[in-house]
Amino acid sequence: MEKTEWRRKRVVLVPYPFQGHITPLLQLGSVLRSHGFSITVLQTNFNSLDPSDHPYFTFLTLPDGLEGYDFYFNNILMMTSVMNANCKAPFEEHMSRMLEEEDGGEVACIIYDSLMKFVDIVAPKLKVPTIVFRVNPAAFTHSLVILSEFLQQKLIPLPESSDLDVMVPEAYPLRYKDFLLPVTQEIPEPVVEFIQTYTNVQSNAAVIWNSVESLDHWPLQQLLQRWSIPSFPVGPLHKSAKLLQTSLIEEDNACLSWLDRQSPNSVLFVSLGSLSVMDEEELINMAWGIAKSEQPFLWVLHPNLLNGSDPIKTLPQEFKEMTRKRGYMVKWAPQKKVLEHSAIGGFLTHCGWNSILEVLCEGVPLICRPSFGDHMVISRYITQEWKVGIEVEVKTEDGYERAVRTLMASEEGKMMKQRAVKLKQEIEQSINGGTSHESIACLVEFIISLTVGRK
Structure with a gap:
């Protein structure tokens, strides 16, 4: 494929609308743009960025139905559920329109935050490849995989008398107290379903990690043994990307x-x-x-x-x-x-x-x-x-x-x-010619190789 052809490929980014999720995904977008891709960002109304701060990206809006929603920390899961339900239809409309356009460049793939689950529903229907983006280290995802396996084996909840300072052999150096949820309590079924969905990546073409291979080596190896898709630890993205204005809060310099x-x-x-x-x-x-x-x-x-x-x-x-x-x-x-x-x-x-x-x-x-x-x-x-x-x-x-x-x-x-x-x-x-540098190069080649199948 000639360079002039793949340079017109478009990558669609779908960030989860909180600071720690928006920033690294847009940093990834900046890195991919430097390698010749066009970048379109589909963002929610909630915590939306000002497109004028990012003139080299194209921004489209996903109505999320969160206007007037009472935001506080303990309400985030409910907000996420509402947002996923409301964003599905407008996301499909935007993607369908993009796929019909010729002057916008061929859509190579969608890279989305793993919490934006509506992408998993729409993309297969449109036959667009997806790459899931993890803002957490592989160690955290691996801990959820282990937790999910414990749930399937009905090993949780543990007895109230359990020593939670004991190491989890399958997830060294973690202790039982380091899991996302208290393992001596019954975990609600919706949360169990969330964990199972979060750790299932088989519908994706690949996984991108904002992490470093040397920091996350053992968990990455464990996940590679479980998953059959490519994995790209490309972090830390803030060192590879051009400086971006992504802060949702005014900074005091x-x-x-x-x-x-x-x-x-x-x-x-x-x-x-x-x-x-x-x-x-x-x-x-x-x-x-x-x-x-x-x-x-x-x-x-x-x-x-x-x-x-x-x-x-x-x-x-x-x-x-x-x-x-x-x-x-x-x-x-x-x-x-x-x-x-x-x-x-x-x-x-x-x-x-x-x-x-x-x-x-x-x-x-x-x-x-x-x-x-x-x-x-x-x-x-x-x-x-x-x-x-x-x-x-x-x-x-x-x-x-x-x-x-x-x-x-x-x-x-x-x-x-x-x-x-x-x-x-x-x-x-790792950044200067090492594993992260190599992962970015491999990711670019992988995205170039993706094609959109159409009826």
Whole structure:
């Protein structure tokens, strides 16, 4: 196939409309565009991006029926179900129209977030190849595969008396307590169905991972043995893609000037992402733990952190006075720029995968405070497999103080820093001609080879 022919191939992207899902899929789109593909993004009304920020992509809208929907963290699964039901018909209309056009280029495939399940229904009918995009590490998907097998074998729920700190032999280094759901409780049937659907990729032409082969080697190998489709670990995409404006929240860049005035490797960066929540008691415990550690800090306190209450206003005035000269608080920060800054010496994080990839690329050690979803699995790999961080043992004032002092002011913390720098170098090698670079090249060739069958 001549280059002029395949350069007209179009790739359709369907992101799940939350920050940690939108950003890496559009980064993938940027990478594919740099290899000559046209990119069309089908996005929902909810959390939609401004197309003017991405003039090289074509944007189409999927009415999602979420207008006026009461969004809060515990309602995400219901919202996802509503969205999948409402987006199916407009998605099919857009795709049918695209397939009929000649000047838009041949549609090579649809690359979609694994939570946008309506793609699985429409694409086979239209005979368009699909590639599922995983925003999580392979370790998390593998843990769900194991969980699904346990459910099928009726090994769950475990007895209430079970020791959940025991390792799961099929999913080392995970413990039973690291699974997505409590394994001593009956799992509702809709959730069981979700897990089974999520781990079934046999209708897809391939799987793309925003991960690195060296980080995810064993889980990737385990999944390859179970699945019969190609797998492409192409991450970390934020290092391969051109800089994109995908933040759904306005960033406070003033904190960068504050960091410029701090000593190298002295500042603890604290951010729990845009979806994690905590109660007021833990917020206060975290604040006093950070204060008593006597370390400089930059703290992101997103308005949703307390489910609506302003966390900055909630913090005690005494804490603010005590830390005024060595602390800086913002509602949202330009995270990649912050983590790249020489003043950052540690990162207290919820363990969202995008954040972890960003921090591993900068050689910064971590304190893990996992919240939900894949966070427990990722935290376990950080602390036990890669050994570049520690987990907050107890979410008390003393627990947070102890974790910060260990990371920022102890020999153990220095060793974690050394391992983090080594891991950074390994990731850089994967990008610069190594496994991630090769996976991107193989993915490009794979997409070129796909054709759309038509009646």
